[in-house]
Amino acid sequence: xxxxxxxxxxxxxxxxxxxxxxxxxxxxxxxxxxxxxxxxxxxxxxxxxxxxxxxxxxxxxxxxxxxxxxxxxxxxxxxxxxxxxxxxxxxxxxxxxxxxxxxxxxxxxxxxxxxxxxxxxxxxxxxxxxxxxxxxxxxxxxxxxxxxxxxxxxxxxxxxxxxxxxxxxxxxxxxxxxxxxxxxxxxxxxxxxxxxxxxxxxxxxxxxxxxxxxxxxxxxxxxxxxxxxxxxxxxxxxxxxxxxxxxxxxxxxxxxxxxxxxxxxxxxxxxxxxxxxxxxxxxxxxxxxxxxxxxxxxxxxxxxxxxxxxxxxxxxxxxxxxxxxxxxxxxxxxxxxxxxxxxxxxxxxxxxxxxxxxxxxxxxxxxxxxxxxxxxxxxxxxxxxxxxxxxxxxxxxxxxxxxxxxxxxxxxxxxxxxxxxxxxxx
Amino acid sequence: xxxxxxxxxxxxxxxxxxxxxxxxxxxxxxxxxxxxxxxxxxxxxxxxxxxxxxxxxxxxxxxxxxxxxxxxxxxxxxxxxxxxxxxxxxxxxxxxxxxxxxxxxxxxxxxxxxxxxxxxxxxxxxxxxxxxxxxxxxxxxxxxxxxxxxxxxxxxxxxxxxxxxxxxxxxxxxxxxxxxxxxxxxxxxxxxxxxxxxxxxxxxxxxxxxxxxxxxxxxxxxxxxxxxxxxxxxxxxxxxxxxxxxxxxxxxxxxxxxxxxxxxxxxxxxxxxxxxxxxxxxxxxxxxxxxxx
Numbered sequence: 073x074x075x076x077x078x079x080x081x082x083x084x085x086x087x088x089x090x091x092x093x094x095x096x097x098x099x100x101x102x103x104x105x106x107x108x109x110x111x112x113x114x115x116x117x118x119x120x121x122x123x124x125x126x127x128x129x130x131x132x133x134x135x136x137x138x139x140x141x142x143x144x145x146x147x148x149x150x151x152x153x154x155x156x157x158x159x160x161x162x163x164x165x166x167x168x169x170x171x172x173x174x175x176x177x178x179x180x181x182x183x184x185x186x187x188x189x190x191x192x193x194x195x196x197x198x199x200x201x202x203x204x205x206x207x208x209x210x211x212x213x214x215x216x217x218x219x220x221x222x223x224x225x226x227x228x229x230x231x232x233x234x235x236x237x238x239x240x241x242x243x244x245x246x247x248x249x250x251x252x253x254x255x256x257x258x259x260x261x262x263x264x265x266x267x268x269x270x271x272x273x274x275x276x277x278x279x280x281x282x283x284x285x286x287x288x289x290x291x292x293x294x295x296x297x298x299x300x301x302x303x304x305x306x307x308x309x310x311x312x313x314x315x316x317x318x319x320x321x322x323x324x325x326x327x328x329x330x331x332x333x334x335x336x337x338x339x340x341x342x343x344x345x346x347x348x349x350x351x352x353x354x355x356x357x358x359x360x361x362x363x364x365x366x367x368x369x370x371x372x373x374x375x376x377x378x379x380x381x382x383x384x385x386x387x388x389x390x391x392x393x394x395x396x397x398x399x400x401x402x403x404x405x406x407x408x409x410x411x412x413x414x415x416x417x418x419x420x421x422x423x424x425x426x427x428x429x430x431x432x433x434x435x436x437x438x439x440x441x442x443x444x445x446x447x448x449x450x451x452x453x454x455x456x457x458x459x460x461x462x463x464x465x466x467x468x469x470x471x472x473x474x475x476x477x478x479x480x481x482x483x484x485x486x487x488x489x490x491x492x493x494x495x496x497x498x
Numbered sequence: 499x500x501x502x503x504x505x506x507x508x509x510x511x512x513x514x515x516x517x518x519x520x521x522x523x524x525x526x527x528x529x530x531x532x533x534x535x536x537x538x539x540x541x542x543x544x545x546x547x548x549x550x551x552x553x554x555x556x557x558x559x560x561x562x563x564x565x566x567x568x569x570x571x572x573x574x575x576x577x578x579x580x581x582x583x584x585x586x587x588x589x590x591x592x593x594x595x596x597x598x599x600x601x602x603x604x605x606x607x608x609x610x611x612x613x614x615x616x617x618x619x620x621x622x623x624x625x626x627x628x629x630x631x632x633x634x635x636x637x638x639x640x641x642x643x644x645x646x647x648x649x650x651x652x653x654x655x656x657x658x659x660x661x662x663x664x665x666x667x668x669x670x671x672x673x674x675x676x677x678x679x680x681x682x683x684x685x686x687x688x689x690x691x692x693x694x695x696x697x698x699x700x701x702x703x704x705x706x707x708x709x710x711x712x713x714x715x716x717x718x719x720x721x722x723x724x725x726x727x728x729x730x731x732x733x734x735x736x737x738x739x740x741x742x743x744x745x746x747x748x749x750x751x752x753x754x755x756x757x758x759x760x761x762x763x764x765x766x767x768x769x770x771x772x773x774x775x776x777x778x779x780x781x782x783x784x785x786x787x788x789x790x791x
Binding site for chain 1: 540544561628647650737738739752757758
C-alpha cells in the first residue's frame with residue numbers, strides 16, 4: 073500500500089513537471105530602442121517600422137525618446153556604466169563615438185555582417201576604423217551651411233553669394249529691407265556652433281594643409297590656440313552680431329523659433345543643416361520647398377558644405393536580447409524599412425537600394441555632393457571629438473563677444489578632453 | 499554587572515538600524531568618494547589609477563570652477579540675507595495681525611513645499627521675455643522699460659535665479675521666526691513701550707536679540723542649502739548663457755555627465771569641505787550672540 077502510494081506520488085510529480093515544461097515556450101521579446109528627440113517625422117518613421125517588425129516577428133519594440141540633445145550622450149554613457157544599456161540605440165555620427173562609448177567593450181561589431189552590403193562605399197569607409205565598424209549608418213546625409221528663404225531673397229533682389237564679401241553685402245541689403253538677415257538660436261545653444269563648424273573647412277582647413285593639419289590636431293601636435301584662422305572665424309561671427317545682422321531676441325532664440333522664422337520669411341537665413349527641413353515640412357508643408365541651401369562662402373569662392381554623414385544604430389553587446397536586436401537591425405536596413413524612413417524624413421540616402429524624394433534645400437546639397445564638393449565636418453574627424461561644451465563656448469562668444477577667451481577655453485577643453493579619453497598624444 | 503550590560507545593550511539595539519543606514523548611505527559613500535577623488539576613475543577606461551592630488555590641482559587650474567565658486571557664494575549670500583530679511587518682515591506683519599495670520603501663513607509657506615525643480619519650470623514660463631506674465635505685467639503697468647530677458651541676459655540671469663529662490667524660501671524663514679516671536683514674553687515688550695521705546699527700538703533691543711536661536715537656525719539652514727543649489731539653476735538656465743550662472747553643483751554634475759567621475763568626485767569633496775567650514779564658522783559666530791532667557 074505504502075509502495076503504491078509512493079509510486080503514484082512520483083508519477084503525479086512527473087506529469088506535473090512535463091505539463092509545466094510544455095507550457096514554457098519562449099515568448100515574444102520586448103526590445104528597448106533609445107533615440108534622441110528630433111521632431112515628429114523621425115518618431116513616426118520608427119513607430120511604423122517597429123509595427124511592421126512586430127507583425128513579422130512577434131517581437132515588440134519600446135521606443136524611448138530622450139528629449140534633450142545635450143544630455144543624450146551622458147544618459148547613454150550612464151546606462152552603460154550602470155549595466156542597463158538599451159538593446160539598440162540611435163547615436164551621434166562618426167567613428168569618434170566608438171571611443172566615447174568604449175565600443176570594444178560595449179558594442180556589437182558589424183564588419184562581417186551582410187547588412188552593410190548596400191551602404192555607399194564612402195560612408196562605409198568613413199565609419200570603418202582598423203577594419204571594424206560598431207555603428208550602422210542609418211538616416212540621411214546632412215550638410216551644414218546656410219539655409220535661406222528663397223522668397224525673401226527674390227523680394228530683396230539678391231542671389232546666393234559667390235564669396236564672403238558678397239554674403240555681407242546681401243545681409244546689409246536684407247537688413248535695410250526691414251527683414252532679419254540671420255536668425256540665431258542663442259538660447260538653445262547648439263545651433264550657434266554651426267557657423268564656426270561650417271566655416272572650418274572654408275576658412276581654416278586651407279591654412280593647416282588640409283588632412284595633414286587635421287591629423288596633427290588629432291594627435292595634439294597642433295594646438296587650437298596656434299591656428300590663427302580659428303580666431304578669424306570667431307571674429308567674423310562676432311562681427312555679424314555687431315553689424316546688427318542677428319535677430320533682436322538672440323539670447324532668447326530657440327531652435328523652434330529659428331525654424332518658424334526661416335519658414336515664414338521673418339528671417340532670411342540661418343546657419344543650420346538640412347536636418348531642420350523635415351520638422352519645417354511638418355509645420356509648414358507649403359513653405360519647405362522655398363528653403364534653399366548654400367555653403368558658407370570663403371573670401372574667394374562660394375565655399376564648401378560641411379558634410380555630416382547620418383547618425384548610427386548601435387547594438388549593446390551586454391544587452392539582454394542581442395540576437396533579437398540584431399534581427400531588428402537587419403529588418404531596419406531592408407529596402408522596405410528604409411523606404412518608410414525616407415517617406416517620413418526625405419533626405420540624401422546612404423544606401424544604394426532606395427530612392428527618396430528630396431526637399432529643395434536637400435537637392436541643392438545633393439548637387440554639391442555629386443559635383444565632388446564638400447568636406448566631412450571637423451567634429452567627426454578627430455579621435456577625441458572636437459571641443460567639449462563647444463555649444464557653450466560659442467553661446468558665450470556670441471553673447472559677450474570675447475574671442476580670446478573663447479579660443480583659450482576651446483584650447484584648454486580640447487586638450488583636457490584628449491587626456492580624459494586617454495587618446496595617444498595627449 | 500548583568501544589569502549594567504543589559505542597560506548598555508538595549509540602547510544599542512535601538513540605534514543599530516539607524517546606525518546601519520547612516521553607515522551604508524553616508525559614511526561608506528563618503529569614504530569611497532575620498533578614495534575615488536584621488537584616482538582617474540572615468541567612463542573611458544576600466545582600470546583605476548591612483549593619481550594623488552592631480553584632480554584637485556586641475557580644479558584650481560581650470561577657470562570654470564572659479565566662476566562656479568563665485569556664483570555659488572553670490573547666490574548663497576544674497577539668498578541668506580534676503581530670505582531672512584523678508585522672513586522677519588513677514589513674521590512681524592503676521593504676528594501683529596493674528597486674524598489674517600492663518601490664511602497668509604499658508605499662502606507664504608506653500609511655495610516652500612513645491613519641489614525646486616517644479617518651481618524652476620514655473621519660473622521659466624514666468625520669465626519668458628515675450629509671453630511671460632512678469633514682462634506682460636510690467637508692460638501692462640506702464641513699466642515696460644523694466645521688462646527684460648530675465649534668464650538670458652548675462653547681467654541679470656543670476657539675480658533672476660536668486661529672486662526665484664527668495665519667492666520660494668521666504669515662507670520657511672517666516673514660519674521659523676513666527677515661532678520664535680511667540681516665545682518672546684509679552685510683558686517685556688509692554689515694559690519697553692511704557693519706557694517710551696519706539697517700535698524700531700523695541701525690535702532692535704528686545705525682539706531681535708531674543709530671536710537669536712531662530713536667527714541661527716534660519717541663517718545656517720539657508721546658507722548650507724544655498725551653497726548646494728542645483729535644480730533651480732539647472733532648469734532655469736543650465737548654467738548659461740555660456741557659463742555665466744554656473745554654480746558648484748552644476749559644475750560637478752557636468753563632469754559626472756562627461757564621465758570624469760574621479761574629477762567630479764574631487765569637486766564634490768571640495769564642496770563638502772567648503773560647506774563644512776562655512777557652517778562651523780557661522781555656527782560659532784551665531785552661537786556667541788544668542789541670548790539666554
